[in-house]
Amino acid sequence: MDEQPRLMHSHGVGMAGHPGLAPHMQDGTAGTDGEGRKQDIGDILQQIMTITDQSLDEAQARKHALNCHRMKPALFNVLCEIKEKTVLSIRGAQEEEPPDPQLMRLDNMLLAEGVAGPEKGGGSAAAAAAAAATGGIGADNSAEHSDYRAKLSQIRQIYHTELEKYEQACNEFTTHVMNLLREQSRTRPISPKEIERMVSIIHRKFSSIQMQLKQSTCEAVMILRSRFLDARRKRRNFNKQATEILNEYFYSHLSNPYPSEEAKEELAKKCGITVSQASLSSPLSRQVSNWFGNKRIRYKKNIGKFQEEANMYAARTAVSATNVSAHGSQANSPSTPNSAGSAGSFNMSNSGDLFMSVQSLNGDSYQGGQVGANIQSQVDTLRHVISQTGGYSDSLAASQMYSPQGINTNGGWQDAPTPSSVTSPTEGPGSVHSDTSN
């Protein structure tokens, strides 16, 4: 390091062309005779052999000398330029990558879930917001909520530490490589552009690792959410009043228990299904739909089991109907629209069971073939019962009225030919709202 004079000297020689090499390169062109070549080769070998003989200091000195040569920068510049024009330009085309949509999606989700957001305060707030938005977890189960939040923040913490680790590693590696390249740029032509490129490559690699981290984090969050927010896991039974209302509607529309969207909303409102029971994935109206879906299928599956219930509700609606009509000062109401619908027909796949159940419950023996034709008589019976009892009808009478019919064995609730039934069930005050709110 300190022998400047010697360096100067040696580098002068070196740059002029290798002492032995340059000459014969020029000489042995035409290949005059093998003699000269042989000697050249010998020369080279000799030189190679002597390289190892050189002391380390000497080698370093030479290197340094080369580095300091005044022509060197220019030469390297040219070489770099050439390199740029060849290899780099070929690869340069695919250089700029558009921001990976997948990564963007993950980022967005993490942000939305409050995992990637700002530190604690905002993060948990975001988490709460996300939870509230998605699950609508009411105030009643705050314990679960906090549990959820705790787990989420755990995930969040892991995510952040991992991310930091990766970032750090990336930086370390990048600086290392950069140093290396910079150092090498003294001995071989490396343009700053190339270094830049290398850095970007490294970053890309690391970002793909980060994406994996984000991916798995997202998965974890999703699992957490599905565990905590899945309504199925935290289902609450409807309260008594709600089921009454629903049942009432169901049995008074037995012929066609498919409430319209409006009716559903009305029912949902009436049932007062609490907010805690409604989730975003299954809003109130959907709960009603679920209920009716379940009810229909379960009723159909086993009518016998529901017979009593049917009777009960039928009787009730019958009573209410009479009350209404009595109020209207019309003793013998002509059409009894409300309950007429309930005598409707629906089709079942297992008609045998149905028939049996009807038989056993009624004590009346119906002929299978003519069951479908009994609607009118049932309506009559209903009317009769209403006018006669005027109050609680016995289960027997009711069961007669509400035993299902119209066995078509093709499954499904075919709309019955019931004449005037499509009106609302419990007429009461103002069933015709036609509000169209929302």
Added chain:
DNA sequence: AATAATGATTACGC
């Protein structure tokens, strides 16, 4: 603790 009841979800067809 078994078992029934029940609300919600899923798969599939229309």
Added chain:
DNA sequence: GCGTAATCATTATT
């Protein structure tokens, strides 16, 4: 999108 049928997972009941 809605309906059915099957199924799941929880809650109520025995």
